[in-house]
Amino acid sequence: MTAASAPHLHEPRAATHRPIVLELGGAVIDPCSNCDARSVSVCSAIDDDGLARLAAAAVRTTLEPGQEFIAEGEPATHFFNITAGTARLFKLLPDGRRQITGFAGRGHFLGLAVSDTYAFGAEAIGPMSICRFTRSKMLGLLDEFRTLEQKLLQTARSELVTAQEQMLLLGRKTARERLASFLLAHAKAGSACGIAARTLELPMTRADIADYLGLTIETVSRSFTKLRGDGLIALEGANSVVIRNLAALEDAAGGA
Amino acid sequence: MTAASAPHLHEPRAATHRPIVLELGGAVIDPCSNCDARSVSVCSAIDDDGLARLAAAAVRTTLEPGQEFIAEGEPATHFFNITAGTARLFKLLPDGRRQITGFAGRGHFLGLAVSDTYAFGAEAIGPMSICRFTRSKMLGLLDEFRTLEQKLLQTARSELVTAQEQMLLLGRKTARERLASFLLAHAKAGSACGIAARTLELPMTRADIADYLGLTIETVSRSFTKLRGDGLIALEGANSVVIRNLAALEDAAGGA
DNA sequence: CGGTCACTTGATCGTCTTCAATACCAGTGG
DNA sequence: CCACTGGTATTGAAGACGATCAAGTGACCG
Numbered sequence: 001m002t003a004a005s006a007p008h009l010h011e012p013r014a015a016t017h018r019p020i021v022l023e024l025g026g027a028v029i030d031p032c033s034n035c036d037a038r039s040v041s042v043c044s045a046i047d048d049d050g051l052a053r054l055a056a057a058a059v060r061t062t063l064e065p066g067q068e069f070i071a072e073g074e075p076a077t078h079f080f081n082i083t084a085g086t087a088r089l090f091k092l093l094p095d096g097r098r099q100i101t102g103f104a105g106r107g108h109f110l111g112l113a114v115s116d117t118y119a120f121g122a123e124a125i126g127p128m129s130i131c132r133f134t135r136s137k138m139l140g141l142l143d144e145f146r147t148l149e150q151k152l153l154q155t156a157r158s159e160l161v162t163a164q165e166q167m168l169l170l171g172r173k174t175a176r177e178r179l180a181s182f183l184l185a186h187a188k189a190g191s192a193c194g195i196a197a198r199t200l201e202l203p204m205t206r207a208d209i210a211d212y213l214g215l216t217i218e219t220v221s222r223s224f225t226k227l228r229g230d231g232l233i234a235l236e237g238a239n240s241v242v243i244r245n246l247a248a249l250e251d252a253a254g255g256a
Numbered sequence: 257m258t259a260a261s262a263p264h265l266h267e268p269r270a271a272t273h274r275p276i277v278l279e280l281g282g283a284v285i286d287p288c289s290n291c292d293a294r295s296v297s298v299c300s301a302i303d304d305d306g307l308a309r310l311a312a313a314a315v316r317t318t319l320e321p322g323q324e325f326i327a328e329g330e331p332a333t334h335f336f337n338i339t340a341g342t343a344r345l346f347k348l349l350p351d352g353r354r355q356i357t358g359f360a361g362r363g364h365f366l367g368l369a370v371s372d373t374y375a376f377g378a379e380a381i382g383p384m385s386i387c388r389f390t391r392s393k394m395l396g397l398l399d400e401f402r403t404l405e406q407k408l409l410q411t412a413r414s415e416l417v418t419a420q421e422q423m424l425l426l427g428r429k430t431a432r433e434r435l436a437s438f439l440l441a442h443a444k445a446g447s448a449c450g451i452a453a454r455t456l457e458l459p460m461t462r463a464d465i466a467d468y469l470g471l472t473i474e475t476v477s478r479s480f481t482k483l484r485g486d487g488l489i490a491l492e493g494a495n496s497v498v499i500r501n502l503a504a505l506e507d508a509a510g511g512a
Numbered sequence: 513c514g515g516t517c518a519c520t521t522g523a524t525c526g527t528c529t530t531c532a533a534t535a536c537c538a539g540t541g542g
Numbered sequence: 543c544c545a546c547t548g549g550t551a552t553t554g555a556a557g558a559c560g561a562t563c564a565a566g567t568g569a570c571c572g
Contacts, residue, residue, distance in 0.1 A: 091420060101423050146402060153405060153412060156416060218553085430559080
């Protein structure tokens with residue numbers, strides 16, 4: 001598939017492009033066929049002919065850390081495909097309380113709103129690069145390529161399953177179980193195969209983790225400390241976690 | 257579209273069939289074209305020719321209150337379409353803690369698992385009737401009728417939005433806000449147009465509501481009492497709720 | 513009329529939150 | 543090289559919200 005593959009999770013990995021192809025003839029030739037994110041994204045559902053059309057419809061953009069690119073409640077004019085970096089997806093209450101509904105990494109497709117406004121906001125956590133499509137062009141592609149639509153259905157169902165698991169976590173798990181579940185989920189997502197990675201790089205802050213797990217920063221921090229004290233994990237700086245006892249961590253996650 | 261339409265929410269309403277058609281010629285003629293649930297279900301995405309094939313693939317079943325018809329973790333052999341009654345969808349932790357991820361009423365389509373096992377369980381709340389399809393037949397229909405697939409994508413996205421709202425509720429709202437949100441959501445779902453119904457019939461028990469809102473029975477009960485004491489609602493028996501002050505209830509829901 | 517079941521209400525307890533102080537780390541400039 | 547600064551994480555103490563434990567009420571039913 002794609003070239004380099006790091007054991008890390010959600011790393012920006014921006015520099016894997018092969019400029020050789022892009023410079024052929026001096027013009028940009030089909031950036032999509034060359035995209036790092038293609039193999040893990042809905043774009044993989046489209047054939048080579050379609051890819052040219054996709055490339056024509058796409059606008060590549062880079063984002064600064066913290067930059068918001070989807071605003072909850074705003075008209076849903078665009079679709080996005082993440083090619084590098086990680087975004088936080090969130091919903092807000094009027095008084096400022098925030099719930100992060102998920103983190104979206106490379107290959108993640110965003111913006112398929114039901115209504116004509118976005119149902120959630122999205123911000124870059126670190127530096128990001130995204131592919132932007134207008135609503136009409138994307139809908140045209142969807143109409144034309146059934147495989148794309150099928151892939152989206154598959155993706156949506158998978159996200160629905162994840163969402164249900166998150167509801168179980170938010171509604172019924174303790175702080176310790178939530179953090180353990182979170183770490184395990186990211187360990188699994190970070191490794192290519194099904195085996196959990198031993199070391200995790202967490203691109204998000206404690207505040208993000210707290211808002212994702214329905215806790216406060218302090219409780220997240222205390223839970224980290226507790227898991228470390230119990231020998232389940234080790235912390236190397238704030239953003240790097242090493243799993244020292246996978247079985248015990250799975251146990252601490254509540255068994256589901 | 258269909259004939260009778262009650263203001264009530266999730267009412268079993270089993271007896272609206274028109275036996276006249278069924279008795280023509282003495283044999284059952286296309287139960288699908290006659291189905292109460294058709295107009296509100298994915299079946300509406302299929303044309304009349306397809307409906308006959310759908311009918312051939314469908315097996316109608318009735319369920320007792322409390323009967324489980326989807327078991328979490330079991331092989332996903334069937335799809336289901338609810339034609340009458342309400343089901344609770346839930347996930348369990350090994351120690352018995354339960355999170356209800358949603359309630360599914362007439363027209364709701366269930367069982368589209370990502371993996372080959374069901375990701376959640378489903379039980380009848382009251383008496384129910386469902387349409388059952390084998391996995392292979394349903395996949396065949398899906399393959400044949402693109403409109404059906406499109407409808408499913410639309411449904412899945414809508415459920416995803418609902419799930420995100422529920423995450424906000426579970427992660428960041430107080431008990432009072434959760435119950436108010438719950439009542440409002442059902443008021444809106446119960447009425448045909450966008451205007452919230454004034455009276456709600458809740459088919460589920462306090463335990464179900466608690467497991468849906470991530471609370472205990474006691475806290476749900478206390479919150480009901482409190483909302484009543486504040487004049488926002490009135491209770492007529494345990495399962496009938498009248499909204500007395502819609503604006504205040506929306507306010508109590510946390511504004512989102 | 514006793515039994516069960518669902519709901520309500522009360523008293524106490526515990527987990528997580530809140531408020532507050534301190535530690536840490538990278539970047540900057542003296 | 544080291545003090546200063548701002549952002550982020552950790553730790554501590556007090557408080558609140560919801561959970562737990564327990565009792566009481568009411569409806570339905572044999």
